[in-house]
Amino acid sequence: MSEGWQLDPHAGRAGWRRWLLLILVLVTTAVGLILMGRIVAARGPEILKPIFLPCFALLFAWIALSFWSGVFGFLLSVLRRHPVTLSRQSPAAGVVPTLHQRTAILVPVYNEDPTEVSGRLAVMQRSLQATGHAAAFDFFVLSDTTNAEIAAEEERLYGELRERLAAETHLFYRRRAQNTGKKAGNIAEWIGTRGPDYAFMIVLDADSLLSGDTMVRLAALMEANPRTGLIQTHIVPAGRETLFARALQFSSRMTGVVLSMGNSFWQTSEANYFGHNAILRVAAFAECCRLPVLSGRPPLGGEILSHDFVEAAFLRRGGWYCWLLPELRGSYEELPSNLLDYAVRDRRWMQGNLQHARLISQRGLHWMSRLHFGMGIFAYVASPLWLAMLMLSSAMVVDHRITGDIFFGPTRSLFPLWPQYHWPEIHGLLGMTLALLLGPKLLALTLRLWSTRGVRRFGGRLAMTASFLVETAFSTLLAPVMMLFHTTFLIRILGGNAVGWPPQARGDRGMDWRQALQRHIGHVLFGVAALTALGAIVPDYVPWILPVVAGLLLSVPLAVLSSRRAMGLAARRLSLFVTPEERAQATLAIGH
Incomplete structure (x- = not known):
């Protein structure tokens, strides 16, 4: 195997990268905290500031x-x-050598549309066949379907597909009678029965697409790196046409790879697992990744829902390296097509991630694995913290307006305490916050605009810039809605309300006005109450809080209109939210 394919020798060399990141984050946080401390020093009740x-x-x-x-x-x-090797060439660049070991491609399904899944399987098989290495791969459809009609359709369609592919690629179909352990249990059962026949397994979701070239390169990388247990690709959302999904697809396609490159740079051999579109070493997985059943009842006990983080942590604990390689293209998934389905998916993920608090102190885990657990938990705890901070800051502003300036403190003094207005600090902190929030997006936009070829793939400079501005406004309006969703979810989970893991909604599902009003009426009323109270007491504060309140007030029309496929197609006609994959499909259609 060529030296250029080596990853394992770079394991354990990330110390300086992580120290650099830690110092930069701490310095940035300290500057922000100093500015905020000066701003609130003379404002509001002292009892609120320590919180x-x-x-x-x-x-x-x-x-x-x-x-x-x-x-x-x-x-x-x-x-x-390259984010791992820091060389100019990717470890997976150049001619792919001959594959000597076999790889299984696992597609777990659970009450999915068999027509759509079989269509994606056929696309991947054709792509794999074009590489000339299809003989080294077998497909396995692992069904946990409970719906009898869907199960019958699965047997028919996958049977037909198996016959069509028999001369080129093996496809196996198995349906479990009981879906014990959900997806993780499905894969564990396959490992116990068929796993010893394969060196590696590429795990997909029912909505996943992975190019044949990427699958071959993943297998070649695993052969070249015997201590590697996992290689995760950068997954690009694609394939949905509602306005909501198109906006998120554009944002992820433009910005995601920049963040993925940065994460790969400092995580190196301790990267995380996203649960699909990745390759794993079967023997390492079988040895290390037996999931415990947590004591107690769901939602925080029972079977682990977010199994992927745990499996990566257990692989690393067993001495196996885990890598994220953003340069491996052709890795796709589908997004929920509307705001409600997106929130429902987050509800499942939140419950699973909160379970990780039960595992974070387990013996033998690498400290980076503990960090991944902590980051996964904080991703959802951040919303209640943001809400708490907004309410506390509003309370301090209201208190100051009611009590007025205090010229003499509790101790006797000859001189008054004149009120201080820290406008430089306020403007500096506002600018800093905007830079931190929008910085990755602006940097990604700069990269795309820099490249003539790259910008054409997004519809041109004007279309791309307009899409960036509209998507930024859209995500700004969505943020407070998701903040309240996450806060409500957290309260329910901590109150013992388990959600389980129902099948994910697929396809371009629209949302009607009645459904949107039922789900968002609380958000609207919260926004009305906040705007009314603050407008009556501290009208000068309203412009500062308006970006948050506006998203809540507009949540119903925002949810309904963004869920419409017609709105997404109208955006496409205006060249908004165009992605390279979409342009490639349009080019093929014109060519035919």
Whole structure:
């Protein structure tokens, strides 16, 4: 195997990268905390400040971590350096050598549309056949379907597909009578029965697509790196046409790879697993990744829902390396097509991630695995913290308006305490916050605009810039809605309300006005109450809170209109939210 395919020798060399990231995040957070401390020093009741400032510090550090990861990804892209090796050539570049070991491609399904799944399987098989290495791969459809009609259709369609592919690629179909352990249990059962026949397994979701070239390169990388247990690809959302999905697809396609490059740079051999579109070493997985059943009842006990983080942590504990390689293209998944389905998916993920608090202190885990657990938990705890910070800051502003300026403190003094208005600090902190929030997006936009070929793939400079501005406004309006969703979900989970893991909604599903009103009426009323109260007491504060309140007030029309496929197609006609995959499909259609 060529030396250029080596990853394992770079394991354990990330110390300076992580120290650099830590220092940058801490310095950024300290500057923000100092500015905020000066701003609130003379405002509001003292009892609130010890609560407000820690909340602020945690949230500021969180966005600083994302910002600096984006900066690293941007610099690596500009310098054309690989995030792991720092060389100019990817470890997976060049001619793919002959594969000597076999790889299974696992597609777990659970009450999915068999027509859509079989269509994706056929596409992947044709792509794999074009590489000339299809003989080294077998497909396995692992069904946990409980619907009898869907199960019958599965047997028919996958049987037909198996016959068509028999001369080129083997396809196996198996349906379990009981879906014990859900997806993780499905894969564990396959490992116990068929796993010893294969060196590696590529795990997909029912909505996944992976190019044949990427599958071959993943297998070649695993052969070349005997201590590697997992290689995760950068997954690009694609294939949905509602306005909601198209906006998120555009944002992820433009910005995601920059963040992924930055994360790969400092995570190196301790990267995370996203549960699909990745390759794993079967023997390592079988040895290390037996999942425990947590004591107690769901939602925080029972079977582990977010199994992927845990499996990556257990692989690393067993001495196996886990890598994220963003340069491996052709890795796709589908997004929920509307705001409600998106929130429902987050509800499942939140429950699963909160279970990781039960595992974070397990013996033998690498500290980076503990960090992944903590980051996964904080991704959802951040929303209640943000809400708490907004309410505390509003309370301090209201208190100051009611009590007025205090010229003499509790101790006797000859001189009054004149009120201080820290406008430089206020403007500086506002600018810093906007830079941290929008920085990765702006850097990614700069990269795309820099490249003539790259910008054409997004519809041109004007279309891409307009899409960036509209998507930024859209995500700004969505953020407070998701904040309240996450806060409600957290309260329900901590209250013992388990959600389980129902089948994910697929396809371009629209949302009607009645459904949207039922789900968002609380958000609207919260926004009305906040705007009314603050407008009556501190009208000068309203412009500062309006970006948050506006998303809540508009949540019903925002949810309904963004769920419409017609709105998404109208955006496409205006060249909004165009992605390279979409342009490639349009080119093929014109060619035919």
